[in-house]
Amino acid sequence: MKRVLIILSIISTLTFSVDAGKIVFYIHGTFAETASKDHSDDDTHKLGIYKRVFTPTNGTLCWYDSRNKLHDIGTHCYNKYVKTQETNNDVILVGHSMGGSVVRTMLDKSSNIKGIITAGTANYGSVFFNKxxxxxxxxxxxxxxxxxxxxxxxxxxxxxxxxxxxxxxxxxxxxxxxxxxxxxxxxxxxxxxxxxxxxxxxxNYIYPCLNEMAQNSNFNNELNAKKISVPYINIYGAEDAWEFVRLLSTQAQLKDVNSIKNIDKTYDEDxxxxxxxxxxxxxxxxxxxxxxxxxxxxxxxxxxxxxxxxxxxxxxxxxxxxxxxxxxxxxxxxxxxxxxxxxxxxxxxxxxxxxxxxxxxxxxxxxRENDGMNCDKTVMLPESMAGTGGVIYNVRATGVNHMEMGNHKKMREIFEQAFKTNTYGSVFKLQQTQ
Amino acid sequence: MTRKNLFLGLAAILLVSCNNENAGNLFETADEEIAVELFSHVKRVESIEFLNTSDYEEFLSPEMRSQISKDKQAMMKVSASNNNELDTIYSLSEIPVIKEIVSKNIIYASGKMTTITQDITPDEENIINTMTATPLLPEQTIKKTETKDGMLISYGADGNILSSEPYEEPNMKPFLDSLRYYIDLAELESSKQSVKAQSAFTKIRNSVMPAGVNVWQMDDGNIVIEEIINSQSENEMRVKGVSGQMRSRTITNPEMDKTLRFELYQGNQMVSRRTYQYNGSDKLKNSVRIKGSALENPSGIISEVLFINDRGIPKIRKTQEEYKQNQLIVHF
Structure with missing residues (x-):
């Protein structure tokens, strides 16, 4: 009987290994939740398009209230979204802007987290929030x-x-x-x-997360003192010399920018x-x-x-x-x-x-190169910050401003390389979904 | 204004041949009668300079010296034998700018006007473009602005339209009429034998001086026209931190057909000066031409304007202009 159980156990493990999928969680940036009334509309989530394009059945949009500390937001996202789905799955976390910092706080919460992608995240803090x-x-x-x-x-x-x-x-x-x-x-x-x-x-409001996102905050210093032990695709935007005006143009048309109907279109010209x-x-x-x-x-x-x-x-x-x-x-x-x-x-x-x-x-x-909100210097991390099993890819998104990071041809190409090829290793490559 | 007030500059115009050399065939013109043409090709360099003693003694009043002495860096620059030591530009407005512009303006006899301005600054001289790691592409930068047929259009390097908007075309007919009036008046005056014999200075001295204007002749024969400025825009032109009545001083050659220098003062403090250069050898390229006669336009203008920067240090905004062409042709 004991042997049978062992064999069943092995078979069961093998079966689950074979069937184990990769699931992706998308975490928005500061105040993005204010754009959505019911937190279910993909078009109002900054990363909603990637969920629908690349992970229609194995992707989850995470929503949180920005009026909290970043570690608390990370705990909320993990408990509400990741924890309930992670069993027997490899987890990839994707964050935009401050969502990327939230992603990094979640790394300690589960060994199922195999890779992270952030876009326009001020890993060394945002001067903008200071100013x-x-x-x-x-x-x-x-x-x-x-x-x-x-x-x-x-x-x-x-x-x-x-x-x-x-x-x-x-x-x-x-x-x-x-x-x-x-x-x-x-x-x-x-x-x-x-x-x-x-x-x-x-x-209008003093949010604790903004203080944490500021340059030289304790939050960032503590986060950067830790090695990152999973593969990490760290995307930074490099817009042309009119980056801030392009950012404002995009921001002013956010609804169109985030709509799946307008995939790959830019709204930065006005x-x-x-x-x-x-x-x-x-x-x-x-x-x-x-x-x-x-x-x-x-x-x-x-x-x-x-x-x-x-x-x-x-x-x-x-x-x-x-x-x-x-x-x-x-x-x-x-x-x-x-x-x-x-x-x-x-x-x-x-x-x-x-x-x-x-x-x-x-x-x-x-x-320096910047996306209107953050520059390469505040986003990029040295490869030496990668711990055992980790590797850091700093990836330049040409011509992308901070607000376009949810829908821009260049960004989609980077995600396509990550999810469909081995450009950034096999961790990010997704199985073909049904 | 009486006829005596008129300066008979046209009488002193140098007679030259009247070959129509314009700004090349960069632009096509409409098949209409042309009244006035202006062609310009200028290289302009704007830079910010310290008030060093060798070049800017005229600006260095005791007040200015006192203000400079508060700044260690400024003192170092002022006393330095040359200005090539490493400096720091704190304000973005102090970044040097080099531009080379070709423009053509045509006023037709009908009163219509068209303008075309082309920025032909070589990329290697475009300092602004080096101020960012991600410069605008040539096709994103305005290289040409054109007004024609009621539209104001700007183009990128590839001829791509960057912006296009309607604008109300001005009717220049009354302007042409007044210009014609001045020219006819001058021609009439210059034909009088009694007036011809007089020097330019005598003619001015014999005319009625407007209030606030003084004219005198210097030892070298050059003529100075000094004028008190009482205009609504005076406040905007003033150098902040300097007090006193604004006045201008224009220095011309004895014939009064060339401006040699222009100075602006607030009280006794010089706040701006402009010096003019004439090459004398290429009058067709740098000239005002009226009725087959030509008057020489400057081939170079150096303008130096005093300003107090954000850190309270007086500096000079220097603009140097080199004209490869500066030509105005009046066809009547």
Missing amino acids: LSSGDVWFFLQDMYNKGSNAITVSKVNIANALLPGSSFAASLTERVCKYNSDKDKTLNFLKTGFNHVAVPVF GVKLLNGGLSVVNFIQDAHDVLYDVMSVVSIVVWKYKSTKELVRQARYNWDGLYKYIQTDMHNEISKYNGSYQYESRTYRYTILGRTYTMTSYVPVV
């Missing part, structure tokens, strides 16, 4: 507003009108300036609206189009100042008193130059201060103008 509470982020908007207002006032008040009273050129310049004024407000409103989507929940529109208007006004200046050169040949006042046109143009540069580059770089991607590097420039060659060497602020 939000101080309200610093608003300064860049204010700065742009002031630069715009200054350029407009200097241009339109009396430079154009005083020089050529009654001419339609002055009127047309004023008209264009006013148009820019309206575009500027549109741009500012867009930024404010988008920013509210991202920041207002954070401003803000960029708006800014390009603003830049082209500024370009146009710069040009108008040049025209006005040149024409004044003709008129001042005749009317000598215009010789000095025409130079004020040039003075006014420099304000537009400053505004152009600010919209094109500075405001994006300013934002990088808030996501930790801002660093100083020594650069040498050489240029020749007016017959002279200049050489300048300076420490200048340079923006």
Whole structure:
């Protein structure tokens, strides 16, 4: 009888080994639960698309309340979702943003957890969360507003009108300036609206998890002191230089972004189009100042008193130059201060103008790769953090902002490589589901 | 304004041949009568400089010296024999910018106006692009802006449209009429023998001075026009932290057909100066042409504007412009 039991036991074990599946749990980021009324709508879960594309029968979306500590959220997710399904299964945990930190807290809870994937998780803490509470982020908007207002006032008040009273050129310049004024407000409103989507929940409440997510928090220091003993795919977004505006554009259309109907589509262009529109208007006004200046050169040949006042046109143009540069580059770089991607590097420039060659060497602020919210430096982990049985893959998601990580072609390709091939080892490769 | 007030610059215009050299055939033009054409090809470099003694003595009032002395780095730079020592740019607005722009503006006799601006800055000189690990691709960056037929369109490097929006076309007819008025007036004045004999300075001295304007001649013959600035936009132009009435000073050559220098003051503090260079050898490329005559436009402009940075240190925003073409042609 004892032998029979042993044999049955062996057979039973073998059977279960053969049948053991891989199940995947998807854990959203901060405040994502607020987008869903009943926590069952895949379209409102940041990782809902991956569940439906790759694991329609063996994937689970986990929901949690962000108003808790991260370890407590991890315990909640484990007890409610993983524990009830893990028996005889290999578990893969996938987390977006803060959900990735939650995933890492769950590693100690079960030996069934065989691999983890995180996307845009600030493993070294988020500078953004540090800065939000101080309200610093608003300064860049204010700065742009002031630069715009200054350029407009200097241009339109009396430079154009005083020089050529009654001419339609002055009127047309004023008209264009006013148009820019309206575009500027549109741009500012867009930024404010988008920013509210991202920041207002954070401003309105003090959540313990946000303190834990901040840079140099005890939570992160303790987490990073431990080795990671399972294979870990650590994805970081590397958007182009307009990453924050792209992030806001995506955030403003979250419903479409997360919908399975729109798989692989990006929704990051609206803000960029708006800014390009603003830049082209500024370009146009710069040009108008040049025209006005040149024409004044003709008129001042005749009317000598215009010789000095025409130079004020040039003075006014420099304000537009400053505004152009600010919209094109500075405001994006300013934002990088808030996501930790801002660093100083020594650069040498050489240029020749007016017959002279200049050489300048300076420490200048340079923006690291980032997804609008977190940069590569705060996301990537060293391979030395992998413990026995662990391996860390830091994977770059080209052209993906933080809010697109639930639905972007590049991200889906990475998930496809993980779930359908051996690119990141066999742990992540899923069996074909029925 | 009386005719006596008019400066007869046109009389001093250098007569040159009138071959129509425009900005190349970058742009096609509509088959309409053209009234005014402006072609420009300029390389512009913006940089931020310390108020070092060798170059900016004129800006260094006792107040400015006092402010600089509070900053160790600024002092080091001011006293340094050259400016090539390693420096730190704290504010993003201080990042040097190099741009090379070709533009064409046409005003048609009908009053219609078209403009095209092309950014042809070589990639290796585009410093802004090196400020980020993930620069915008050329096709994402505005390389050309065009206004035509009521649309304002911007294009990327591949000719792809980045933005397109309608804009109300200005009617430039009244402007052309007023320009024509000034030119006719000058022609009339310059034809008078009594006026022809007078020097530019004499003509001005004989004219009625507007309030707040002073004109005098320096020993070298150059003429200075000083004007008190009382404009609504004065406040926006002021350098913060510097007090005093704003006034401008324009220095021209004795013939008054070339601006040599422009200065802006707040009280006794110089806050801006602009110096003009003329190459003299290529008047067709850098010129104002009216009725077959040409007046030389500057081939180079260096503008230096004082500002107080976020850390309270006075610095100079320097803009250098080199014109490969700066041509205005009036066809009437």
